[in-house]
Amino acid sequence: MGLIQREIERQGIPTVGISIVRDYTEKVQPPRTIFLKWPFGHPLGEPGNLAQQRTVLLEALKAVKTIREPGEIIDLPFPWRRYRYSVEQMASLD
């Protein structure tokens, strides 16, 4: 995934990736990443958990604004399961 991300960024479009294997991301070095220590096949979380999926997307969008150093990986603090997500309302991410 990171290799595709690098090529898109190289062509001039900013990108952000979700990683669930930090070790791979460290080697491939895509420009912007949020990392979750979650099982394969679940980059946005569990089926039907809308608040969880939304939280991951908001974190990805925030990362686009906050990451200034190419290759940075933001480690998100969310454990797999046993975490209660709230629907964060916001007027703007800018």
Next chain:
Amino acid sequence: MLSSIKNQMIAKAITRFPSLAERFLAAYQPVRSEGVIPWSELGKPLRTCKMAVVTTAGVHHDDQQPFDMRDPDGDPSYRELDGTTIRSGFTITHDYYDHTDAERDLNIVLPLDRLDELTAEGLLDSLSVRHFGFMGHIDGRHISTLVETSAPEVARKLQKDQVDLVLLTPA
């Protein structure tokens, strides 16, 4: 066929028992990238951005050619995904992870419903209609095809669609 069934069984076991994943992950290691990390500035507010998603979770339309699961080096091709129709009918062809949950809710790998909501709230300007699907297990001789052909082709299509920002999701 046999190796395909074996891969699917390993994928299911790893998803259920994550401790098995480390041994599996240690067996495959990506090549460390060399040189400067590509970088493009997002020169505009997110609320004015058009977004697209590229997923390597093996998602495609039912009527598209499935990804090739017989080649141990994977399949470096991609499928164009129409965001208006993919949600009502899709296939996941990817033997290297358990996609039972993604089949129940596509949003866990291709979060188009959630992105629609963020767009409706005005946090983003719009969601592109065209998205892209890869099958993320790509190795050996297919890596150069991916990096030199498929990925740049997708990037040009994203430019043509005037996409400002791309989210990438793995399996």
